[in-house]
Amino acid sequence: xxxxxxxxxxxxxxxxxxASVRDGRAVYLDGEWVPDVATHxxxxxxxxxxxxxxxxxxxxxxxxxxxxxxxxxxxxxxxxQLPTSYGELVERRKALVEWxxxxxxxxxxxxxxxxxxxxxxxxxxxxxxxxxxxxxxALRDWFxxxxxxxxFLTYVINNVQGDRSKAFGDQGAAAADMxxxxxxxxxxxxxxxxxxxxxxxxxxxxxxFVGSGQxxxxxxxxxxxxxxxxMNAKGMKLLSRKSFEAHAVSEYDNPxxxxxxxxxxxxxxxxVKVPWERVFVYRDxxxxxxxxxxxxxxxxxxxxxxxxxxxxxRFLVGLARSVAEIIGTxxxxxxxxxxxxxxxxxxLIEGMVYGMEAGGGMRGAYYxxxxxxxxxxxxxxxxxYPQVIAALRELAGxxxxxxxxxxxxxxxxxxxxxxxxxxxxxxxxGRDRVKVLKLAWDAVGSEFASRHLQYEMFYAGAxxxxxxxxxRTYDWDRAVGMSRDxxxxxxxxxxxxxx
Numbered sequence: 001x002x003x004x005x006x007x008x009x010x011x012x013x014x015x016x017x018x019a020s021v022r023d024g025r026a027v028y029l030d031g032e033w034v035p036d037v038a039t040h041x042x043x044x045x046x047x048x049x050x051x052x053x054x055x056x057x058x059x060x061x062x063x064x065x066x067x068x069x070x071x072x073x074x075x076x077x078x079x080x081q082l083p084t085s086y087g088e089l090v091e092r093r094k095a096l097v098e099w100x101x102x103x104x105x106x107x108x109x110x111x112x113x114x115x116x117x118x119x120x121x122x123x124x125x126x127x128x129x130x131x132x133x134x135x136x137x138a139l140r141d142w143f144x145x146x147x148x149x150x151x152f153l154t155y156v157i158n159n160v161q162g163d164r165s166k167a168f169g170d171q172g173a174a175a176a177d178m179x180x181x182x183x184x185x186x187x188x189x190x191x192x193x194x195x196x197x198x199x200x201x202x203x204x205x206x207x208x209f210v211g212s213g214q215x216x217x218x219x220x221x222x223x224x225x226x227x228x229x230x231m232n233a234k235g236m237k238l239l240s241r242k243s244f245e246a247h248a249v250s251e252y253d254n255p256x257x258x259x260x261x262x263x264x265x266x267x268x269x270x271x272v273k274v275p276w277e278r279v280f281v282y283r284d285x286x287x288x289x290x291x292x293x294x295x296x297x298x299x300x301x302x303x304x305x306x307x308x309x310x311x312x313x314r315f316l317v318g319l320a321r322s323v324a325e326i327i328g329t330x331x332x333x334x335x336x337x338x339x340x341x342x343x344x345x346x347x348l349i350e351g352m353v354y355g356m357e358a359g360g361g362m363r364g365a366y367y368x369x370x371x372x373x374x375x376x377x378x379x380x381x382x383x384x385y386p387q388v389i390a391a392l393r394e395l396a397g398x399x400x401x402x403x404x405x406x407x408x409x410x411x412x413x414x415x416x417x418x419x420x421x422x423x424x425x426x427x428x429x430g431r432d433r434v435k436v437l438k439l440a441w442d443a444v445g446s447e448f449a450s451r452h453l454q455y456e457m458f459y460a461g462a463x464x465x466x467x468x469x470x471x472r473t474y475d476w477d478r479a480v481g482m483s484r485d486x487x488x489x490x491x492x493x494x495x496x497x498x499x
Contacts, residue, residue: 011058011067011075012150014051020206021047023232027203027265029240037203042243046261050152050204053099053111066095076150079112079304082119083367089357096307105312106260108305108455109201114153114209117292117301118143121280123366124295128280131287139280142228146207154205156180156196156267157213157292159223180210180269181222182283189275190225190282199265200455202238205231208267213292216285224288226281227274235272238265244448252407255439257448264451296368302460303369306353306377309456313346313388316443320392323440326425326433327399338391345384352377375469382463385456392444400441403434 009016018038027034029042037043057066057077067075078095081088096112103110121128122143128136146153159179180194196210211226229236245261248254281287292298320342324330330339356369356377393400402422409415410431423430443449460466 008074008149010073011063012054013058014048014053014055017054017152017206018047018051021204021231023230025203025232025238026236027238027240029243029246034240042240042246043203043261043263045245045259046263047204049103049107049259050111050201053102054150056099056102057095062098066098070147074148076147077112077115079115080119080147080150082123084365085367086357086360089360089367089369093307093353093357096304097311100308100311103260104256104315105308105310106256106452107201107262108308108452108459109154109262110308111150111152111205113301113304113308114155115146115151116304117155117297118146118153118209120297120300121291121295123300123363123368124297127287127290127294131281131284131290134276135280135282138277142278142280146228149206151206152201152204153207153209154199154202155209155211156199157209157211158197159212159214160195160197160266177268179223180267182225183222183271189273190227190279191271191273192225192227192269193271195266195268197266199238199267200459201262202231202265202267203240203263207231208236210267210269211281211291212288216288218285220285221283224281224283224285225279226288226291227279229272229274229278233272235270237268237270239268240265242447244446244451247447249406252435253438254442254446254448256442257446261448296363296366299368299371299374302378303353303356303374305460306349306356306374306381309381309385310346310350310353313349313384316388316392317342317346319436319440319443320388320395322436323392323396323399325427326436327396328426329395335395338395342388342391345388349377349381349384352380372470372473372475375466375473378460378466379463379470382457382460382466386453389444389449389453392440396437396440396444399437400445403437403441 022036022038024035025037027037027043029040034040034042038047056062063075066078068078068081069075070080077099078092081092083089083092099110099112100107121139125136125140128139145151177194180192180196182190183193184191192210199208202208207228207230209226209228212223216224231238241264243261243263244254244257245263248258248261251258281291317339321330321339324335324339329335352373356373359370359373360368361370362368404410404415404419409419419434420430423433425433427433428436441449443452457463
C-alpha cells in the first residue's frame with residue numbers, strides 16, 4: 001500500500017489536493033497510461049476545479065461556514081460533520097450548497113458525496129460491531145484518517161452488467177474476472193481481482209471505497225467484501241471513458257465540459273492486495289446490504305445528491321430564462337407558462353430538501369433527514385431532470401443550431417461581420433448571445449450534456465429501484481389506517497331494511 005499522506009496544514013488547500021493526485025495512479029485513456037492527471041489535457045481542468053473547492057473552503061472569509069474544527073487546530077469540510085441536531089444538519093447543508101454552486105451542480109461525485117456515505121456508516125457503527133470488532137475498528141480508523149486529511153473519496157459499488165439474466169456469481173468461467181472478488185487471503189489481508197463500476201471522479205480523488213450496493217445471495221461470499229484503497233494502489237487500473245474535456249474546443253465553446261468533466265472509469269483490480277486494516281466487510285453477503293441500508297449511509301449520500309441536484313436545477317432554470325430573454329420570447333404567454341413550470345419543478349426538489357431536514361429525527365446521537373421524503377425526491381428528480389432538459393431545448397429552438405463552429409470564426413473579419421449581423425438579441429451583443437447559447441448547448445445537446453442526462457436518470461439506480469425505496473419507507477400503516485378508520489364505524493347490517 002502506498003498511502004498518500006499529505007503534510008497537514010490548518011485546512012486543506014487546492015494546491016495540496018492537486019499535489020496529492022500526482023501519485024502515479026494507473027489511469028488509461030485511448031490505450032495509453034496517463035502519467036499525470038493534473039497536467040493532461042483530458043483531465044487538467046477538472047482537477048483544477050477540484051482544487052478550487054478546497055481553496056474556497058480555505059479562504060478566511062469562508063472558513064467558519066465551510067469547515068469545522070476536529071481538534072489540534074485542524075479544520076475540515078463540513079461534509080465530514082456528524083450532525084447531532086436539526087440545526088447542525090442545516091448548517092452542514094448550507095456548506096454543501098455553496099460547494100455545489102461553484103460547479104453549478106455539474107460535479108456529481110464531488111468530495112462531499114462519498115464523505116457523506118462514509119459519515120453515515122460511522123453513524124451506524126453498531127452494524128459493523130455486530131459484523132465483527134476488527135472490521136468496525138478498521139472502518140473507524142479509516143474514517144478518522146480520511147476526515148483528518150480531508151480526502152476526496154470516490155466509490156465503486158456497482159458490478160459490471162454482464163448477462164443480466166444471470167446472477168453475478170453465475171456468469172460462467174469465461175467471465176471469471178468480470179466482477180471483483182476475493183481470490184486469496186493471508187495474515188496480511190485479502191487479494192481482489194476483477195472489475196467494478198462506476199468510478200466517477202476517480203481521476204481526481206485520493207482514495208476509493210470498494211463495496212457492493214447490489215444484492216448478493218448465499219454462495220457469493222467471494223463477492224461480498226468492502227474495503228478502501230489509495231488511487232495509486234499497486235495493480236489497480238482505471239479505464240477512463242472518453243474525455244469530453246479533451247474534446248472541448250475552448251472555454252467559450254464548451255464552458256461546462258471544459259471545466260466540469262469529472263470523468264467516469266471502470267476499475268480493474270489486477271490481484272490488488274488490501275491489508276486487513278482497510279477491510280470493512282468480509283465474506284458476508286447480507287452485510288454488504290446492511291453497510292449501506294441499515295446504517296444512515298444510503299440516506300446521507302443521496303441527501304447530498306439531492307442538495308447538489310437542487311443547485312443544478314436552479315442553474316438550468318436560470319439558463320432557460322436567459323435563453324428566452326436573449327431570443328426575445330420571455331414575455332410570450334406560452335414561454336412564461338413553460339418557465340413557471342420549470343421554476344415549480346426546481347422549487348419542488350429544493351423544498352423537499354428542506355422537508356427532509358424538518359421531517360427528520362434522531363437515530364441514537366445523530367440527526368437524520370427523513371428517508372421517506374428523500375426517496376420521494378429521488379423518484380421525482382429522475383423524472384424532472386429529463387423534462388427540464390427537454391423544456392430548455394424547446395425554449396431555445398433553432399437558435400442552438402445556428403451557432404458559429406467555434407470562437408475562431410470571430411478571428412475572420414468577414415465571418416465576424418456576418419455573425420454580428422445575424423446573432424441579434426434584444427438583451428445583449430451578438431457575441432454574448434453566442435456565448436450564452438454555447439453554454440445552453442453544452443448543458444442540453446453536447447456529449448457532455450448527454451452523459452449528464454444519463455447520470456441523473458441512473459446514478460441512484462433505475463426508476464424501479466428508487467420507487468422501491470419509496471415504497472419500502474413510506475408510512476403505509478398511517479396512510480391505510482385513515483381509510484380503515486373511516487369504514488370501521490359501520491357495517492352492512494346497519495343499513496339493511498329490516499322486514
